[in-house]
Amino acid sequence: MALAKLKSDATEARLAGVTLPEGAAWSNAARADALARVRQMGLPTKRDEYWKYTNPSELTAAEAPKAVVFDAGETPLFDAVDRLKIVFVDGVFDADASDELTGEGVEIERLADAMAADIHWAKDLYGVLETRGQTPVERPLAALNTALATDGVVIRATGKVAKPIHLVYLHKDETSDAVLHNLVKVETGAEVTLLENGPAAARFSGCLEVEVADGGSFHHVRAQGRDHERRTVTHCFARVGAESSFKSFTLTVNGVMTRNECVLEIIGDDAIAHVAGVCVGDGNDFHHDDTVFITHDALNGESRQVFKKVLRNGATGVFQGKILVKEGAQKTDGYQISQSLLLDDDAQFLAKPELEIYADDVACSHGSTSGAIDETALFYLRSRGVPQYDARNLLTLSFMAEALDEIADPTLAEELRDRLEGWLARRS
Amino acid sequence: MLEIKGLKVKLEDEDKQILKGLDLTVETGKVHAIMGPNGSGKSTLSYVLSGKDGYEVTDGSAELEGEDLLDMEPEERAAAGLFLAFQYPVEIPGVGNMTFLRTAVNAQRKARGEEELSAGDFLKEVRAKAKDLKIDADMLKRPVNVGFSGGEKKRNEILQMAMLSPKMCILDETDSGLDVDAMKLVADGVNALRSEERSFLVITHYQRLLDHIKPDVVHIMADGRIVKTGGPELALEVENNGYSDILAEVS
Numbered sequence: 001m002a003l004a005k006l007k008s009d010a011t012e013a014r015l016a017g018v019t020l021p022e023g024a025a026w027s028n029a030a031r032a033d034a035l036a037r038v039r040q041m042g043l044p045t046k047r048d049e050y051w052k053y054t055n056p057s058e059l060t061a062a063e064a065p066k067a068v069v070f071d072a073g074e075t076p077l078f079d080a081v082d083r084l085k086i087v088f089v090d091g092v093f094d095a096d097a098s099d100e101l102t103g104e105g106v107e108i109e110r111l112a113d114a115m116a117a118d119i120h121w122a123k124d125l126y127g128v129l130e131t132r133g134q135t136p137v138e139r140p141l142a143a144l145n146t147a148l149a150t151d152g153v154v155i156r157a158t159g160k161v162a163k164p165i166h167l168v169y170l171h172k173d174e175t176s177d178a179v180l181h182n183l184v185k186v187e188t189g190a191e192v193t194l195l196e197n198g199p200a201a202a203r204f205s206g207c208l209e210v211e212v213a214d215g216g217s218f219h220h221v222r223a224q225g226r227d228h229e230r231r232t233v234t235h236c237f238a239r240v241g242a243e244s245s246f247k248s249f250t251l252t253v254n255g256v257m258t259r260n261e262c263v264l265e266i267i268g269d270d271a272i273a274h275v276a277g278v279c280v281g282d283g284n285d286f287h288h289d290d291t292v293f294i295t296h297d298a299l300n301g302e303s304r305q306v307f308k309k310v311l312r313n314g315a316t317g318v319f320q321g322k323i324l325v326k327e328g329a330q331k332t333d334g335y336q337i338s339q340s341l342l343l344d345d346d347a348q349f350l351a352k353p354e355l356e357i358y359a360d361d362v363a364c365s366h367g368s369t370s371g372a373i374d375e376t377a378l379f380y381l382r383s384r385g386v387p388q389y390d391a392r393n394l395l396t397l398s399f400m401a402e403a404l405d406e407i408a409d410p411t412l413a414e415e416l417r418d419r420l421e422g423w424l425a426r427r428s
Numbered sequence: 429m430l431e432i433k434g435l436k437v438k439l440e441d442e443d444k445q446i447l448k449g450l451d452l453t454v455e456t457g458k459v460h461a462i463m464g465p466n467g468s469g470k471s472t473l474s475y476v477l478s479g480k481d482g483y484e485v486t487d488g489s490a491e492l493e494g495e496d497l498l499d500m501e502p503e504e505r506a507a508a509g510l511f512l513a514f515q516y517p518v519e520i521p522g523v524g525n526m527t528f529l530r531t532a533v534n535a536q537r538k539a540r541g542e543e544e545l546s547a548g549d550f551l552k553e554v555r556a557k558a559k560d561l562k563i564d565a566d567m568l569k570r571p572v573n574v575g576f577s578g579g580e581k582k583r584n585e586i587l588q589m590a591m592l593s594p595k596m597c598i599l600d601e602t603d604s605g606l607d608v609d610a611m612k613l614v615a616d617g618v619n620a621l622r623s624e625e626r627s628f629l630v631i632t633h634y635q636r637l638l639d640h641i642k643p644d645v646v647h648i649m650a651d652g653r654i655v656k657t658g659g660p661e662l663a664l665e666v667e668n669n670g671y672s673d674i675l676a677e678v679s
Binding site for chain 1: 478479480481501502503505506507511512514517518519520521522523528531532533535536539571588592
């Protein structure tokens with residue numbers, strides 16, 4: 001009881017003085033419901049099983065820890081891509097820096113506008129998938145996002161969306177605490193690509209809810225920048241229909257604290273869902289956590305989780321990944337791999353791979369490894385004249401390749417690969 | 429070209445002497461073969477010359493054109509003109525064969541103070557050489573050695589050799605795991621590279637590779653030393669009588 005009391009006191013302390021953004025009746029109700037759920041669940045502490053490897057205290061603290069604004073001095077990612085750009089500065093939409101919110105085969109609105117409309121499709125999505133994603137594991141920070149989110153976009157793809165939609169998250173204020181919530185609804189047979197990058201704020205909570213209808217396709221490529229002091233928690237909740245495709249890839253470089261949760265539910269037959277990530281961390285204060293939960297609740301579904309982490313100098317990487325195959329989800333093909341490349345003895349990787357299967361005709365595999373650079377391969381490259389430093393970088397890229405291969409668009413994959421190569425080459 | 433004197437090598441981690449005072453001279457433009465039973469130290473010799481970790485040189489020297497090899501990093505030895513065709517070529521997932529080749533070629537050129545090869549020139553050269561070795565475009569695109577058959581891996585080694593055009597080539601049991609046709613293809617590749625400026629050291633268990641790559645000199649190695657040196661007829665003697673007669677004769 002003492003613990004529960006402690007938890008509820010901490011939660012109340014965090015919620016003291018918060019005011020919910022106002023909108024239409026349905027959105028006010030959704031936010032109030034989310035807030036009530038946060039109170040009921042309590043905010044996470046490091047004593048919670050789901051936060052065993054990642055201390056959430058900086059994510060739950062009433063005040064965001066300060067973060068120095070970082071300027072990489074390099075061309076922003078995806079700049080060369082022909083895309084529809086939507087810019088947020090410290091969590092606030094910047095109309096001047098953004099393109100007009102129109103595009104072929106797509107409707108885009110600011111979250112606040114959608115939430116103010118009495119009748120809107122967003123009603124059936126906002127907080128809905130997040131709520132579904134609260135069982136069997138509670139994710140109170142996601143509910144907190146639903147309650148408090150001040151900005152974001154709602155996207156409805158009705159056809160093949162010609163250009164990727166690119167959300168750019170700029171960070172300019174050392175103390176900013178941003179809460180963004182985005183919705184993506186992919187209608188039957190529609191296709192859309194969503195790009196996201198940038199630190200967003202000193203502390204950032206991002207929540208993305210994605211509904212992919214039958215035959216729809218959602219492609220997501222995200223890069224969490226090189227900002228050293230960033231604290232980020234993101235949640236992606238997705239529900240995918242028959243013969244649909246969901247692919248999400250995240251690149252994370254640096255950052256004091258990053259927790260990315262992805263909760264996917266396959267509800268239609270013959271659907272595929274892939275989640276992949278690469279993270280590169282250097283230093284004692286680097287902490288990166290990928291937490292993934294994929295539920296198969298339909299026939300012949302294919303899911304893949306591919307996570308690769310390159311860690312050194314006391315950096316910590318965490319992977320918690322689960323595949324749940326429900327009764328009747330026959331012919332499921334589930335694959336999960338999490339691997340770390342530990343470049344020295346101080347780095348650590350903590351992995352908790354899980355399978356829970358209630359169908360009897362499925363193929364599920366999982367693997368998790370930690371290792372150093374392969375000395376035999378290193379010698380092979382050096383014996384061909386490649387200097388040791390370059391050879392190590394080449395092998396590091398080689399280690400990440402399986403995850404990078406999950407990016408369906410070759411141009412985007414190439415850009416991230418080049419960027420990684422450049423970053424690796426600089427780090428001596 | 430290659431001059432080895434009194435080379436003594438032990439394993440770094442255990443007290444085990446492998447090479448026990450090896451002397452060997454390979455003249456420029458010549459093909460030397462080293463034959464010997466299992467455990468005689470043939471592969472160790474190739475690794476020590478190319479700079480693999482795990483070995484400790486306790487005595488002796490090895491020079492390539494008068495330069496002390498043993499003092500150089502593996503990549504420096506490569507740039508100086510040494511090439512080892514591996515017995516077991518290494519698979520490197522995620523690195524395209526072409527990227528690997530180009531990185532290696534340009535790294536060596538850079539180390540020698542030469543200009544890097546342009547993408548166009550490189551491509552032209554690699555295509556021509558790959559064709560001779562029956563290496564198709566797909567094999568060039570695929571990750572280094574990943575999913576290659578035994579023969580493809582060895583052909584890929586020879587392609588690297590052709591692209592890097594080293595002065596001193598060491599072939600470590602290049603015939604292992606090859607069928608007759610694949611061996612012929614590999615041997616043709618090697619023979620095409622034979623020249624007055626380039627030397628070869630062919631390490632093998634069996635005589636049959638030497639039917640295709642005709643050596644000028646044959647050495648028999650046993651227990652960490654060269655115990656007998658002769659012409660091509662020495663290889664035939666091994667083929668007919670095994671090693672035991674020769675070993676009995678020299679002991």
